Amino acid sequence: MTVTVTTTINGDHEEFVCEADETLLDALRDHLGLTGSKEGCGTGDCGACSVMLDGRLVCACLVLAAEAEGRRVETIEGMAEGGELHPLQQKFLDAAALQCGICTPGFLVAAKALLERNPDPSETEVRYWLAGNLCRCTGYDKIVRAVLDTAAEMRSA
């Protein structure tokens, strides 16, 4: 069974056709050319496919594409404003808070969601919020510090 889905992705109206058992992650990557969201585990453990669905942080690998009908999806591709990187993106670059980069889009989407809810998180709050995002390169320290530093800069901006 194929399903026609009409949805909003990064503010743009989108329509696509998918199989009923296809995930939102596969639809984003294979039908819409939005390959920023990555598949790490495909079971909701690693967070590399983190996207916002109606304002909630979710794993796109655990959402059926058909569920996006009429919903609002935000992906890493919508994070920069035109040519200007989001402060988190810039900080991750400046602080080398990534190595291979596969987990980075998920971390950025998740960290942005955190700072929108809590502009002044403690280190513990950052670590718990990001516990669903796995990184096998950095040891997390640079990522956590980059999020805390960005939060501090955004508060004083």
Add this chain to the structure above:
Amino acid sequence: MRYEAPETLDAAVALLAGESGVAKVLAGGTDLLVQLRSGMLEPALVVDIKRIPETRRIDAEAGGFRIGAAVTGAEMGEHEELVAAWPGVVEAMELIGSTQIQGRATPGGNLCNASPAADCVPALAAAGATARIVGPDGSRELAVEDLVEGPGKIRLKRGEFVASLFLPERAAGQGDAYLRFIPRTEMDIAVVGAGVCLTLDGDGRCTAARVALGAVGPRVILAEEAAAGLVGTTLDEAALEALAAATSAAATPIDDKRGTTDFRRKVVGVLARRAAAVARDRAQGEKA
């Protein structure tokens, strides 16, 4: 596979009842999608219940709360009245998975996935929660501990599904708590879980108790003898020690990669005792 997203309970029942092959209900999908993708399940029909308003609301009812089966853990944690009344149920739900999982995972799904290690089930059972089941013959209420039959099995007839859960009015002097053991601080599956709900009178004497155990049997265990032993006590050290011994005796754990039989039997007593102390403090109005 066919995907349907009906907007009424009746339409969902009609779809589920009308499917001759395997039909599955989709709430948060955090278990179902993993099962679909691994090939464990190949349903002919998936019915997404999230567009049915009744499954997505937390309503006040009879002094308690009616929680839609597709309400998420994050939404439960953001509901101040629910957190104030049933902190043990909410903390059990919030222990499940990451921020991403909390944005999707539901108490209805946790119950119906019927994992012996499901965190929110012992907490719900201790709280005396019931599930509203809708089906071709109308709707019925069933105690959550009676819904689960065994690992991955629930007692539902064709066409039936869980539409909501009901938590009763929290009585004066009542408090609940849930604790689990995992070998790290979070993001893991319970090796052992224990939910306790207590009612104390003005003198701090226990007048009612429910104790429910997770991951120490094929389904949630309502430790009725252990709970009865608390009634009439002031939950002093001797009463808590007796509770620990009685819950360990009630447990029927297996050996598996998460823990041995002996370890689980020991730890379930420790957790029941600690959860009872937290529930006692909450019943007495202390924030814990």
